[in-house]
Amino acid sequence: MLDLGATPPCERFLTAAELDAAEQTYPLHVRLCRRCLLLQIPALITPEDTFTEYAYFSSFSTSWVDHARRFVADATDRLGLDGDSLVVEVAANDGYLLQHVLDRKIPCLGIEPSTNVSAEAVRRGVPVVNDFLTEPLARRVREQHGPADLVVANNVWAHIPDVAGFTRALRTLVADDGRISIEVHHALNLVADAQFDTVYHEHFQYWTVLAARGALTAADLSLVDVELIPTHGGSIRFWAAPAEHAPTPSPRVGAVADAERAAGLDRVDGYAGLAPRVSRIRRDLVRLLIDAADAGLKVAGYGAPGKGQTLLNFCGIRPDLLPYLVDRNPYKHGRFTPGTRIPIRPVEQLYADRPDLVVVLPWNLREEITHQLAGIAEWGGRLVFAQPTLQIVDPATGAPTPLPTGLGASPAER
Incomplete structure (x- = not known):
């Protein structure tokens, strides 16, 4: 019913010493x-x-x-x-x-x-x-x-x-x-x-x-x-x-x-309708990140959950589009995401770098994380949720905000 390609196991976060080694990947195919x-x-x-x-x-x-x-x-x-x-x-x-x-x-x-x-x-x-x-x-x-x-x-x-x-x-x-x-x-x-x-x-x-x-x-x-x-x-x-x-x-x-x-x-x-909707989510998120890079915006990610590794690998998102993730779990600090090899840092890194957009990978904790990250609104930072449809959210209010002109818009919207 759904082909998500091949990915490494989602909790095998790499140490710096493992970055030159090969990773075992396995097909991720959903069947009924x-x-x-x-x-x-x-x-x-x-x-x-x-x-x-x-x-x-x-x-x-x-x-x-x-x-x-x-x-x-x-x-x-x-x-x-x-x-x-x-x-x-x-x-x-x-x-x-x-x-x-x-x-x-x-x-x-x-x-x-x-x-x-x-x-x-x-x-x-x-x-x-x-x-x-x-x-x-x-x-x-x-x-x-x-x-x-x-x-x-x-x-x-x-x-x-x-x-x-x-x-x-x-x-x-x-x-x-x-x-x-x-x-x-x-x-x-x-x-x-x-x-x-x-x-x-x-x-x-x-x-x-x-x-x-x-x-x-x-x-x-x-x-x-x-x-x-x-x-x-x-x-x-x-x-x-x-x-x-x-x-x-x-x-x-x-x-x-x-x-x-x-x-x-x-x-x-x-x-039968699952696969086309999944492909649309991928296109919208990747388009947003490419446009943000072209516009010179600072981007970071929040959270390194298992679900996030599926999204990153399926979408082909790597450090050129998402330079790093932050996570509350110190076990993951200094490690790298499986497959995509994005570095994981403490949450304090957000407040040092003041990114324009923060892509939230554990979207299922939207209310909790929006509250935790309300402070990034001080410099105009915004949260990005890819699912179920792409939204940019004002962390101060939790309300969706319009996408900046030409940023992450579909061809029809452009």
Whole structure:
């Protein structure tokens, strides 16, 4: 359904010593299973390639930590969690979510394969099993800690090539009367808004209700509720329960499935318009950056997320058009983006250089980042968001502003 060329794994940021070395690239081709309607890419790399040491620390996003805090509060009320309960989070990262569980004196356990980020979770006081979730590991965790009243799997279900085995492991972890909460990016938004930069080699699947029901059923689980949430440009939270004890599904399950059918996601031709819209996003952004260079404007980028690496590589954007990125994560400072080899610097570099345009790669955090960068308005700096359509934004107000004459305009607009 979509050919994004070939790119390196998105979290393999290069050190200066690696700049003269070759990089392994892999095709990034999005495909659709005609039988189960699961949007996916071939599993060309393994989770072990990516997650043994990982560059993403969840706690560097203020809005994501706040999202986790609200989820814990809501789940505690929803399920009646207390000091006799057990919460297990798969892909616990740096403890961004379980720290809020600890604050409520609820027993918890994280399962996290990345050594460097799990060490940060332990530093926060979160107990962690530093390993990948498998069915044998799930059995050992259940034997040692008991069944979980809540199993949380935020933004991990799409990262697993063996999705059937992983989902069975979730079933092993959860108590018969417990619940599993799974958050993933909603493929409805990917298709509707051409969110192609959510596609990268860590993400093997792109989920809808229509596909999720089949995967859960195969693991003896039932989909009992869904919530549409704004994170990551539009995500969906699946609530699942062991099939033999599952209540009647919420009406929201059917409503979201109906919306997916209305968008054409229950048939192959419903995905056909994605590729042309993606190509338009690339043309508009590259045209803007070329025009900005010709006009002598200073340009920088904000953020070095995985999604940004898909955009940079697909668009062919390199340091001649985007001289550097800044990022809040010190792990990335002094490193270079995979494939495009753009240097990554601390955020303070923006205020030293005073660029005219700042291209925001984590566009899904638009409100948070606009607030963080409001100060660049002092010298007339503007933010650039490439998706879902190209916009230049005044950081002082958060409102879109017209493009300067002849800058980034389409041929018709010129």
